[in-house]
Amino acid sequence: MNMWSRHFRWLSTSVATNRKNNMGWWDHVQPAPKDPITSVTQAFLSDPTPFKLNLGVGAYRDDKGKPVTLECVRRAAEKISDCEILESTKATTKSKFVQDCVKLAYGNDSSVVREGRFAGVPALSGTGACRLFAEFQRRFYPNSQMFLPMPTWSNHHDIWRDSQVCTRTYHYYDPDTKGLRFEALVNDIKNAPDCSFFLLHPCAHNPTGVDPNYEQWKEISHIFKIKNHFPFFDMAYQGIASGDVERDATAIRIFLEDGHLLGCAQSFSKNMGLYEHRVGCVSSETSRPLVFFLETSIVSRDDKQATAIKSQLQRIVRAMYSSSPVHGPLLVSTILNDADLKALWEEEVKVMVDRLISMRITLRQTLEELNSSSSWERITKQVGMFYFSGLSPEEVNQLQRDFHIYMTNDGRISMAGVTRSNVDYLASAIHEVTSVNNSNCIDSKHFEFVV
Structure with a gap:
């Protein structure tokens, strides 16, 4: 047996021994609590339903719900x-x-x-x-x-x-x-x-x-x-x-x-x-x-x-x-x-924000047309990427369970995930879960999801 063979044999034995001795090193490590934001996307991806909404993402999406490269x-x-x-x-x-x-x-x-x-x-x-x-x-x-x-x-x-x-x-x-x-x-x-x-x-x-x-x-x-x-x-x-x-x-x-x-x-x-x-x-x-x-x-x-x-x-x-x-x-x-590129960027930022504002207006109008007992004026008074809806954790869970609509547990809705094809569905679902006499067991098939 040459030197390299003896060395390899010793190394293999050493590694095997260490594995045996160190098996308990990380036994005390427990799974970390789920992140309140990234866990929304994880739950969304795990849902096999084809008609579902991810309103937890904090990045911009176009009117087809797709990421955008400016x-x-x-x-x-x-x-x-x-x-x-x-x-x-x-x-x-x-x-x-x-x-x-x-x-x-x-x-x-x-x-x-x-x-x-x-x-x-x-x-x-x-x-x-x-x-x-x-x-x-x-x-x-x-x-x-x-x-x-x-x-x-x-x-x-x-x-x-x-x-x-x-x-x-x-x-x-x-x-x-x-x-x-x-x-x-x-x-x-x-x-x-x-x-x-x-x-x-x-x-x-x-x-x-x-x-x-x-x-x-x-x-x-x-x-x-x-x-x-x-x-x-x-x-x-x-x-x-x-x-x-x-x-x-x-x-x-x-x-x-x-x-x-x-x-x-x-x-x-x-x-x-x-x-x-x-x-x-x-x-x-x-x-x-x-x-x-x-x-x-x-x-x-x-x-x-x-x-x-x-x-x-x-x-x-x-x-x-x-x-x-x-x-x-x-x-x-x-x-x-670059003056031209900066001007183009500022123009594209304005286009993104205009779409977010448009979706706010449409969501508010649609909810008000449903004669909801709640006030929805804050949808258009708030600014930026998110609408902080005030929905309770129970209502958020109901939206997820019955309508496959995903958002953070505090009711934060990413307006970037709202599009012309899903805003009516979202409004109807929100109206249903916030209605005083909702049944808490709703069939989402009664609502139209436009694709």
């Missing part, structure tokens, strides 16, 4: 198809992408942009951007908390929890009026400890579709200034609220005009349809003194402070995922720096 993205992809991405140019590409993101969020004419008073890094879409900031917060303010609106995107709680940052909630949505609980929101901001971290949705609040108006944002900014709070904006839907990417950045620009330091997470999954590319950015404006917890102060030194913050973000990235992809950011930068 024409501006196609053209940008063609434009860069022959570009050779060299190792030496990757850093420049990512740096340019961050600049473009900041301009889009803060405004081309912002002094923050002109003076370079920001630190930012590419992130793995909005989730990655939030996680980066949560980790940054934990490292430099370990005793701090993050205040989250109630309700908010369910993943926010998990992101800050897994970063070992405690979370608290502040009032936001009123289930009775299906609108903003502005007075309670203001009181919570006032009563929070000075120098607290708050997460804010600048537009198209997920899941409620309820946004503060201009005057309310001004008042919120004013109170933040008095309390010296730090605002962190999660901007996943720029352009999807109003159809205007500039208008949807109003909240952030109000805070900048009022002299706040702030953080911002950006994603291009929804407004450019780049969900699978995981394109995002996290940035922070760094210009003025800011006092945080424990009476510790950070005095901004312009580009020096920006450089320090950026280096720390890069250090977190290095340990978390080392490096972000280049192709997605290059697509975004190509679109934002």
